[in-house]
Amino acid sequence: MNLSSATTAFQYLTALFGAFLAALWLSLIFWTYRDIRSRTHDTLVQILAGLTTGVMGPFGLLIYLVLRPSQTIDQAYQHTLEEEALLTEIEDQPICPGCGNRTRADWQLCPNCHTHLRKGCENCGRLLELSWQICPFCGTPVPGVRAELGLDPGAS
Ligand SMILES: [Zn+2]
Ligand SMILES: [Zn+2]
Numbered sequence: 103m104n105l106s107s108a109t110t111a112f113q114y115l116t117a118l119f120g121a122f123l124a125a126l127w128l129s130l131i132f133w134t135y136r137d138i139r140s141r142t143h144d145t146l147v148q149i150l151a152g153l154t155t156g157v158m159g160p161f162g163l164l165i166y167l168v169l170r171p172s173q174t175i176d177q178a179y180q181h182t183l184e185e186e187a188l189l190t191e192i193e194d195q196p197i198c199p200g201c202g203n204r205t206r207a208d209w210q211l212c213p214n215c216h217t218h219l220r221k222g223c224e225n226c227g228r229l230l231e232l233s234w235q236i237c238p239f240c241g242t243p244v245p246g247v248r249a250e251l252g253l254d255p256g257a258s
């Protein structure tokens with residue numbers, strides 16, 4: 103092996119290494135671009151992220167990893183959905199007219215202020231709204247209400 107062939111081999115290796123670096127550099131930019139696109143729709147941010155990695159390579163990628171939005175668009179969307187579901191659940195809970203505390207649909211009394219929320223049917227025992235004059239489950243008229251309203255046919 104003479105000197106010139108050694109030089110050629112060295113040049114060849116250098117070129118190979120350079121090509122490898124270039125490919126690595128490009129794939130870093132590609133990865134960054136793909137990643138930022140799943141995290142924001144902002145074109146300016148996408149270009150900036152690509153440029154950061156493009157100009158500074160692995161260091162730019164490090165900076166990008168620190169600064170990138172923590173959630174992907176998909177994750178952020180899922181998060182919003184979960185929050186909305188939670189809010190709806192809370193809003194669906196009835197509120198005690200007496201003290202404003204949250205109550206449950208199957209409570210007769212408010213445990214906090216003892217306000218009557220519902221009453222039980224005398225016949226079947228199911229819970230009735232206070233405004234109901236007849237049990238929707240068994241058809242038994244609710245005593246008291248009809249008389250109070252003067253609708254009791256037996257009274258006249
Ligand atoms: Zn209450
Ligand atoms: Zn009933």
